[in-house]
Amino acid sequence: MAGVGVTDMQKPGKTAERSVSATLAAATCALLGTTVAAPVDAQEEPKWGFNTSLLYYGEDEDRVQDASFKSMVRRLFADDRTLSLGLTVDALTGATPSGAIRQDGPQTFTRPSGNDSYTVPAGDLPLDDTFRDTRVAITAGWQQPAGEMGLLSVGLSASSEYDYLHTGLNASYAHDFNNRNTTVSAGVSFASDSIEPVGGAPIPLTGMLDVDDTSNRLGDQDKDVLDVVFGVTQVITRNLVVQANYSFSQSDGYLNNPYKFLSLVDGVTGDTLPRIPGPEGGPGGQFLFESRPDERTQHSLYAQAKYYLNGNVIDASYRFMTDDWEIDSHTLDLRYRWPLGATSYLEPHLRYYTQSEAEFYRLSLDSSQALPQFASSDYRLGNFDAITAGLKFGWKTRNDNDMSVRVEWYTQSGTVPTAQLIGNQAARDNYPDLNALIVQFSYRFSR
Amino acid sequence: MGSPCEVLVDGGSGAQADEVSAAVAQEAWRIEDKFSRYLEGNIIHAVNTAAGRPVEVDPETASLIDFARTLYEISNGRFDITSGVLRTVWTFDGSARLPAQDAIDQVRGRVGWHRATWESPLLTLEPGMEIDLGGIGKEFAVDRCAALARDATPLATMINFGGDLAVTGPRAGRETWKVGIEGPELDAAEKVVELRQGALATSGDARRFLLRQGVRYSHILDPRTGWPVPNAPSSVTVAADTCTQAGMLSTLAMLQGGQAERFLEEQGVLYWCRR
Numbered sequence: 001m002a003g004v005g006v007t008d009m010q011k012p013g014k015t016a017e018r019s020v021s022a023t024l025a026a027a028t029c030a031l032l033g034t035t036v037a038a039p040v041d042a043q044e045e046p047k048w049g050f051n052t053s054l055l056y057y058g059e060d061e062d063r064v065q066d067a068s069f070k071s072m073v074r075r076l077f078a079d080d081r082t083l084s085l086g087l088t089v090d091a092l093t094g095a096t097p098s099g100a101i102r103q104d105g106p107q108t109f110t111r112p113s114g115n116d117s118y119t120v121p122a123g124d125l126p127l128d129d130t131f132r133d134t135r136v137a138i139t140a141g142w143q144q145p146a147g148e149m150g151l152l153s154v155g156l157s158a159s160s161e162y163d164y165l166h167t168g169l170n171a172s173y174a175h176d177f178n179n180r181n182t183t184v185s186a187g188v189s190f191a192s193d194s195i196e197p198v199g200g201a202p203i204p205l206t207g208m209l210d211v212d213d214t215s216n217r218l219g220d221q222d223k224d225v226l227d228v229v230f231g232v233t234q235v236i237t238r239n240l241v242v243q244a245n246y247s248f249s250q251s252d253g254y255l256n257n258p259y260k261f262l263s264l265v266d267g268v269t270g271d272t273l274p275r276i277p278g279p280e281g282g283p284g285g286q287f288l289f290e291s292r293p294d295e296r297t298q299h300s301l302y303a304q305a306k307y308y309l310n311g312n313v314i315d316a317s318y319r320f321m322t323d324d325w326e327i328d329s330h331t332l333d334l335r336y337r338w339p340l341g342a343t344s345y346l347e348p349h350l351r352y353y354t355q356s357e358a359e360f361y362r363l364s365l366d367s368s369q370a371l372p373q374f375a376s377s378d379y380r381l382g383n384f385d386a387i388t389a390g391l392k393f394g395w396k397t398r399n400d401n402d403m404s405v406r407v408e409w410y411t412q413s414g415t416v417p418t419a420q421l422i423g424n425q426a427a428r429d430n431y432p433d434l435n436a437l438i439v440q441f442s443y444r445f446s447r
Numbered sequence: 448m449g450s451p452c453e454v455l456v457d458g459g460s461g462a463q464a465d466e467v468s469a470a471v472a473q474e475a476w477r478i479e480d481k482f483s484r485y486l487e488g489n490i491i492h493a494v495n496t497a498a499g500r501p502v503e504v505d506p507e508t509a510s511l512i513d514f515a516r517t518l519y520e521i522s523n524g525r526f527d528i529t530s531g532v533l534r535t536v537w538t539f540d541g542s543a544r545l546p547a548q549d550a551i552d553q554v555r556g557r558v559g560w561h562r563a564t565w566e567s568p569l570l571t572l573e574p575g576m577e578i579d580l581g582g583i584g585k586e587f588a589v590d591r592c593a594a595l596a597r598d599a600t601p602l603a604t605m606i607n608f609g610g611d612l613a614v615t616g617p618r619a620g621r622e623t624w625k626v627g628i629e630g631p632e633l634d635a636a637e638k639v640v641e642l643r644q645g646a647l648a649t650s651g652d653a654r655r656f657l658l659r660q661g662v663r664y665s666h667i668l669d670p671r672t673g674w675p676v677p678n679a680p681s682s683v684t685v686a687a688d689t690c691t692q693a694g695m696l697s698t699l700a701m702l703q704g705g706q707a708e709r710f711l712e713e714q715g716v717l718y719w720c721r722r
Contacts, residue, residue: 020521020714024695028590030510032590033510034594039644040642040645041645042642042686044639044717045625045638078638311458311619343621400621
């Protein structure tokens, strides 16, 4: 079509083109009457985000040590659609309390594998030191807007340990209302786990047997967990956001810890009943494997408030949890983000946790009484308080990546109800304190 | 400014934000009133109705005209503040109605900066000619308002006049301002730009064009031919130190038609070109 084309005659030469931005910059300075403007600092939002961390968790007295590497990769697509993939590798070593009580003499136990035995010195808390594991967990999530005001997320998770396999699915939907000042969300997740304990899962409340005797061991076990959560987030003022959640969790299946057992004790002295080991070796006392209900229903309420003022953020939350094992817990968590200059901050953290014991928590089993249907001496089902206190220092690197170092101390102390103490037990430390150090280094960058 | 205008202040109180936005709004209205070609009684109206007589302009108008002259020169006549009258024959309504070449030729006789006499502060146009500073005014206003905001508050501020925008600095904690660049679908941000310093401006309007016999005519007119620039991108967004530079680079790129990307590459700027 005639007249449409721009004539090549007038096309400026390359040198002229290159000088355009320089001439334009000078002309703009003259126009705006300013000195040279600060140079532009712009980039397309990175498509890839990486979040990595290394964490060390160490309990004192040679109990659990965990070195954990975590990496999360996020790929951003157009229109706020996001794919995230996560990988966590944990290397666990150390010992955990087996559930047996302290005794004045040394105690011998059969290892969970059933292949060997070990002896705990007199007066010591019986720990099972075979606890050594590598755990690999992966997650995959997809998030996308659903309509003008909705956000839909779906995800998969899986993790594997030598004796445990987890697979899970989750989905959630969040909807904004009220000029996006209110968000209502609902989520559901389902997990199907299988447990393959070393040496097989023991039949609950059967005795620990001699080395090489596997007559009370069962095959693999499984467990399903359904979680449902409903939440509301409300912007109160431009500086204050509050959130409340209700969550429900239903676990079904094998909920025992296959490595935990209780001491069967004399009804008067409270000491473990003796047992004569066979020729292959075996326990020198009577120990019964724990027995938990095969169902657990938990309800929890969570409330959080975040207050922002000039770079300072106060984040306070409270959680109440109750379940049909009669454990009630309260968690209070406080964080204060205190900016230091424009690119770094200090964040003290304080957390208080308290729980009541499960209705079937027993320090030991009284041989003079009929055996209860359910019993566990797992300290995590006992009555205890815990405090976490820590400090995080975060800063932006020269290329605007985020780094942080977090150091926290965890201390837990519990008590066994006096009514459960029999004879000599009253004089012993039945619920030893647990102290742990947590050090985490995180690095976040994008490409 | 013919578009929604917003001022975003990072942090601070409502009163501080009100103070900054009041100052910005006042300046934006002043520039609009002074340079709008739709209003009577302002300097543009005086120039456009002078009927061949010289008009003495104030220093601010003179600096804008100086700037326009530089652009005319560096664009080899593609950028021309006298090209506005071409709109009397071109209506970009998505239809197939192209104007007759005769009609275009008639209007072309009243287009061309070379026909104007600019001896600052005196501007003389041939009778029938008009100037329109609309192609510069909005970006100029953004930069002026950003300078005002920088003086008014230490808080990081974004001035956004219909997508042409500038920030006075990074947000608290060196956080970025995130700006979405619209994709072909309305309201869907196709790209997100993270801005700590500088400005962004976009030229082009995907919804203004003519379509005839499969040929798409963009609303970007080449004043030298009186015809739309062939193969112009549907939009060009440029990041630069100032909104004025970003806006002029995106406009000059549009005027390069099929060579827009090559032109932008040569300028060494960060840009997003949509076709």
